[in-house]
Amino acid sequence: MFRILVTNDDGIDALGIKRLTEALLTLEGAEIYVVAPVEEKSGVGHGVTYRSALAPEKHDFYGLPVKAWAVNGNPADCVKSAYYLLFEDGHKPDIVFSGINVGTNLGRDIYYSGTCSGAREAVLLGIPGIALSYDNWFDQENYGDVVQMIQPLVSEFREKAEKRELPPNVFWNINIPHVPLNQIKGIVPATLSLHHYEDKYNEEAEGYFLTREYPEVMPLAEPLDYDLVKHGYIAVTPVHIDATDREFLQEMGEWSFVKEWGKRED
Template sequence: MRILVVNDDGIKAPGIKRLVQMAAGLGEVWVVAPAAQCSAMSHRITVRGDLEVKPYDFPATGVTAYSVGGTPADCVKVALGCLMTEKPDIVFSGINAGYNVGRDILYSGTIGAAMEALCWGVPAIAFSVAEEDECEVLNTYLEPVAKELISKTLPQNEIWNVNFPGCTLEEYKGILWDRIPDQNQYYRDNYKRTDRPDGSCIFSAAGLPETEAADGTDAGAVLSNYISIGTIKNMII
């Protein structure tokens, strides 16, 4: 199996290292990821200017890796269109630091990269976790969840969206399948205003996480200490 690993937190992020180490046990791994932090880029691509691509010494044995001075979707385009001589069998996107649930899915670069894979006819799985330091459930269940999803077939216009709860193994309750996106943002808008003497102002963004969500949703699952697994449809293809 040939696996392309991308993310939106940047090639140096702990989450992509964890995902690559798991993927290396499943097959041939290529990493093509942003050189810098690219959260909330959605499906943005670069249409003018240059994309700097550099070989990257990734801390995993037998992995071919490149950093790209562009967006997560750019990384998939460059990987499939320019770098890889053969298409991957699947794209792993993540592991994102922060849930990709509810309306936040619309803004996610992690999801955007997975959706770009669909444009090339390659299935994709997006992986996210509460925070980088809340990974007990992720560390235990990442590989078995990935293996199970690889064995399943989805329609060509859908990706898997997997979110791991930020609880301890003792608090963990199991997996909830077929979760639908919550209708609210998980990270609610929260802007702190600072006024300047010249009449201008600065709004500093710091999203506030929800504490409640509807039953049957992705946000509801992770808030109740379940792994949330659902699908997201690309309406274009």
């Protein structure tokens, strides 16, 4: 039996995680478990809970044929809980899907996103992890044709995970445009668009609230995830969790403090 773990950052009662689970239930021979935050945890990054106790509780999940738990923690806590606490038979998840998030997680969003942290935590534990986000921030109750859109994606990731063909230390960040299925232009490997918005703080009575300003949609010139989604493509980005700049590591050998202090004898 192929065991799939589903999590998110919008909370276990969110519509997006239901849609993701519906797509996964079409996979033959899959055993689905849902472990998600009891409440919304958007923007928590890769935060983990250690100053208070986690208490996973069984949860009815839309009447679907899955086993589900709600966790009083963050998405990374949910994946950790599933891995260390919830599977008494010792069979760990074979793959983790996180989402479907309300709104995109593009470019540097991967560092803030709880959705991405669920997939990243899976990879840290040696399990393939896939994060999915949908560009419906301004139409949050409408998931359109997203189930049909992601079926070929989840099917191929499941197949590659079974064959152990997915690279280690990589999670996959998938962003889906909010258009009808017949308007999807393709599914494209994408790079991160690290500078596609500017942070702004708006002053209100309670203080300052963080907002973003996005550029006008420009002609598609590079395979950047933001541009691809805005032009109607599903963007799929492999994100390596080892952020070491190995090329520059060699150059640092010429820095003065390395030469003087780098290799001192005991």
